[in-house]
Amino acid sequence: MAVRPDFVIAGAAKCGTSALFHYLRQHPDVFMPELKEPGFFSTDMPGGIAALDEYLALFARAPRHALTGEGSTRYVYSHVAIEHLIAHNPRVKVIVMLRNPVDAARSQHGYAYRYRHEAEADFERAWRMQELRGRSAASHPVDYDYRATYLYAAQVRRVIRHVPAEQRLFLIYEEFFADPATHYARVLEFLGLPPLALAQFAVVNAAESVRSAGLERLARRPPGWLRALYRPVQPFLARAQLNPTTLLGRLNWSRQPKGALHPEFRAELEQYFAADVAELEQLLGRSLWYQGR
Secondary structure (H helix, E strand, C coil), X not given: CCXXXXXXXXXXXXXXXXXXXHHHHCCCCEECCCCCCCCCCCCCCCCCCCCHHHHHHCCCCCCCCCEEEEECXXXXXXXXXXXXXXXXXXXXXXXXEECCHHHHHHHHHHHHHHCCCCCCCCXXXXXXXXXXXXXXXXXXXXXXXXXXXXXXXXXHHHHHHHCCHHHEEEEEHHHHHHCHHHHHHHHHHHHXXXXXXXXXXXXXXXXEEECCHHHHHHHHXXXXXXXXXXXXXXXXXHHCCCCHHHHHHHHCEXXXXXXXXXXXXXXXXXHHXXXXXXXXXXXXXXXXXXXXX
């Protein structure tokens, strides 16, 4: 039996990996399980699939001719995942997508706040709270440590160290989505797949914002009077697997672009990431993002 997977989308988080996952699943010669983020090889991080048989079962329905792949953004952040992945399948191909770290960090904060891994709604305040939080939060640091998560250089060095050059592909988010057809064709060529022209490159995981900050606070910390209002119907909601405060929260979110960061704060973030981006430029042999402004 073939060793699976044949390829992975290894990260980074909020850098377009879900979109690429969606696009590749449309190729007739590709099998990717519905579950994204199995995280099997990132054994130094909590969560994810831990048993090999459970992991391989994800690919059990793959047609014999198909390339198999999965997407786990933890793999580039993990200190061991890439090495474990190559040990499992020395011929595996690894795709890494990278995005301007300022924008990626802000997007990760929005995602973390949307799904309640993050309690602070304002990105600037959340950024400044990171040192105070340390490692005491209940979730893994990758959920809220926007600084370390987007220091790419060490992550890319691990990929370069363990993955042969012909088996690794680095994509830049801004370039990919400026011309998705061209870069999708590049990915297919890298994987050795026949060309496929997609009818459209749908937006996946579009940014969302709250309609009402007050309503969001109400949904997160419902007062006693609100809990009393829905207490009589709580058994019916439980049978329907509905949580009224969660439902209220969902209704309060909508797809809408985020406003620009305050220029001084953005400049501060760019300065924070500048040395890492410069090192990343050396590793990849190309210019990136805001360097040289």
